[in-house]
Amino acid sequence: MGVHDEAEHPWLAGEKRRIAAAVRAGVPYFGVCLGAQLLAASLGAPVYTGETPEVGVLPVAVSAAAGGDPVLGVLGAQFPALQWHGDTFGIPAGAVHLARSDAYTHQAFRFGETAYAVQFHVEVTGEMLAEWRHVPAYRKSAEAVLGSSGFETLAAGFAAARVSMARSASLMFTGWLDRAGRAAARRDSGARL
Numbered sequence: 001m002g003v004h005d006e007a008e009h010p011w012l013a014g015e016k017r018r019i020a021a022a023v024r025a026g027v028p029y030f031g032v033c034l035g036a037q038l039l040a041a042s043l044g045a046p047v048y049t050g051e052t053p054e055v056g057v058l059p060v061a062v063s064a065a066a067g068g069d070p071v072l073g074v075l076g077a078q079f080p081a082l083q084w085h086g087d088t089f090g091i092p093a094g095a096v097h098l099a100r101s102d103a104y105t106h107q108a109f110r111f112g113e114t115a116y117a118v119q120f121h122v123e124v125t126g127e128m129l130a131e132w133r134h135v136p137a138y139r140k141s142a143e144a145v146l147g148s149s150g151f152e153t154l155a156a157g158f159a160a161a162r163v164s165m166a167r168s169a170s171l172m173f174t175g176w177l178d179r180a181g182r183a184a185a186r187r188d189s190g191a192r193l
Contacts, residue, residue: 001034002049002087003041016042026187028114028180030173033085036108036117040089043111053086054103055145057157057165060120066098071116071175072108079168080161081120082154084141088119114180122169129158 006012020042023029031039041047060081066072088104091097092111099108099118108118132138133151142150158165 003037003047023111023115030176031117033119036119037087037089039117040092043092045090045092047087047089049086050088050104053145054083055142056083057161058083058101060099060101060107062099063097065096069098070179071172072098074171074175075168080164081122082124082158083120085119114183116176122165129155
């Protein structure tokens with residue numbers, strides 16, 4: 001599904017309103033793929049179909065603005081990530097652009113202190129990929145972009161990058177949880193004054 005599929009999924013309209021209200025109030029948010037697109041749309045940025053689907057385990061480059069960021073900046077200049085999307089997003093006003101790929105300029109952004117959006121996947125596990133293998137729509141999608149052995153190509157790329165992706169996931173999510181925790185502690189201490 002996509003962020004504009006409200007006719008088929010009417011709950012999306014309310015979801016975008018709730019996301020916008022929450023992140024503007026400082027509630028921590030971490031959106032991956034559709035979650036990133038929902039955050040972008042909820043903050044008024046365009047979400048649209050890109051020129052070509054991006055599918056495979058591909059490099060993501062961290063932007064100069066992410067250098068000091070505790071969530072994306074800790075991943076180094078470039079890291080491998082699983083990509084499986086055709087839609088992309090603009091960077092919302094007031095957000096910081098954090099990463100790009102060769103095919104899509106906007107791979108990640110931060111809004112405020114604790115709202116993050118990433119188009120890519122580093123959270124994928126072997127078990128998840130094994131489940132995806134048995135979903136006909138996923139196999140068909142991989143084949144449409146990567147050819148008749150599309151899912152096998154995707155699985156081979158994942159196997160080669162699995163350890164690196166797990167390390168990136170651990171660093172990224174630990175950084176985000178630490179940042180969200182510090183922001184919550186500051187809010188709580190301010191409320192007690």
